[in-house]
Amino acid sequence: MKVEAGLEGAVTAALVAMVVVGGAAFAAFAIGAPVPDAVLPAALVAAAVLAWRRLRGRAAPPPMCTRDAWWCVAAAALLVAATAILAWGALATPSRFWDGAAMWDVKAALLAATPSLEQPTFRDPAVHCHSRDYPLLQPMLHALLERAVGCGRALFPALYALQCGVLFVAMRRLGAAATTAALVAVAWGVTPMVLNPTSGGIDSGYADALLAVAVTAMVAGLASRDHVWLAAGIALGVWVKPEGLVYGGLVVAAAWLRADRALLRTAAWTWFAASGVWAVVQRDLQTLGSGPVPWALLAALAVVGGVLPHVHARLGTVRTRLAVGVGVALLLLVLGAANAGSGTWATYVADPQRALGRLTSVPTITAELFGSAVTRGQFGLLFVLPLGLLFVRGGAPDRRWPGQWLVAAALVLHAPFLLAPLDDLSGHLRATMPRMLFHHLGVAALATGLLVDRMRPPAGEALA
């Protein structure tokens, strides 16, 4: 169907355009130049051309009967109404939640006024700058949109619509019925954590919505073997929040352990390239523009990123790949810590002893993770339903990625609470865990949808 193909093209174009904006902006930052206003329209045009060319070579989506089409129209109408609510919330005032007002809005306003790092807030150590070395993709997108059309905060409802589109298209690509795909998008879209005014929610001004889109795109890219989505998700993740760097690394690790050379090549090259680009900008921010380019880190990233996809075939057993993978991860952690200086990363990686001393807190962290995910209502049933995967065997290997991702994410989400310098662990858990779970809510929706779809009766059997 033309509408469906158009949606797929628009979703891909939006993902790619954000990556192009990020890459161009960080390249400009790295050479001390302002980001030209033409970057945004140029990125949109380039991404639209790429998406259109890809669509021409793809098979048409599975056919949709008239009844399914009407269900999809109803779902789309509901999501448009929800997008309107979020647009109202986003545009009525600046951010109404802490980090949005204290950090993200401030940086977006600075970059909207002067789209460059060559200004006192980023260059003078005496000038207050909240989380100076935090990734700048979201403030940059916000700023360029503000400069182009005067309403940068329209970014937030647009991200909501994009995530709904990512979910629908991903489900269809994985062979799901259109009604199931639409139900998955709606299920994510009406989840209280997504739609309600919440710390970390869509119109809160936080960068968690963009990271949620990135995580969903990277996992959907893995499951549908779409290398453009995979690469876009990883690059966006690395450039939007520090957690995104870890999630991108998780994709590389998964492709490495699976010994999937094609996915590994895309994931590794993208992750190492995006990390390298960000490392240069991060060093610039930490040193107020005076520090040297971190050549040792860049060389290590280039070598490891280039070599990994070529050597995995020679490491025949999972155990060998695991051992090499752990070694590479430790090497990168050491280099990352060396590059981190006194910034955000340093607060996490500078003191490994802290994590060992806090191992007794693992049950507390696990309990909060499950409490936030399951019992408080903010995620409804979307983290509960994928548990059905425990009782279902079989299915295509690629369709298992979302379920496997959730298991890995549950483990990874312990790390920041073990590593962060905290006085009040339980308070930090309550404040932060929902936002970290939100990053993976789209994947939970995908896992649920694929589970429902996997049990779809063959043609002719009565539908439930």
Place this chain on the structure above:
Amino acid sequence: METAVPEPLSPSAKARRVLLVLLLVHVAWGLVRIPDKAIARRRDDIARYAERGQAGYFLKHAKWEGTEAIAWIVANTAADAAILHEGPTRGAFEFAAGSLAPRLLVAASAWAPDRETIAGRPLARARLGDREGIVHLIASEAGLRVEVR
């Protein structure tokens, strides 16, 4: 007259029916909360923000002092000025940069008494009561206050 007996559903079809019902329960749960949570609460937040302004919205909510200090600085200093600040940069102070923008907040410890500009901006000067001088924003656990020195 024969009546058609439906075929029993397979275990996977039954499981799917349960999953679908739960997924629809999730959607229904989300939908019924929209009027109260997504719309009414958002409307209240927006109204409170419009009434109090950014500083008041955040500082009063957290029971911090400082709304009047922020309003006074905005009313009495140039928009391109640099405001010297002292005290912890966590807590109430975190909202000062957004509320005072485009003014810059500059650490008072970085200022030398013979300088009239800092970070490329003129220092904020104003009269407060019977005292005229350089505006300082002082942060503490209680919130924010303004001093002229």
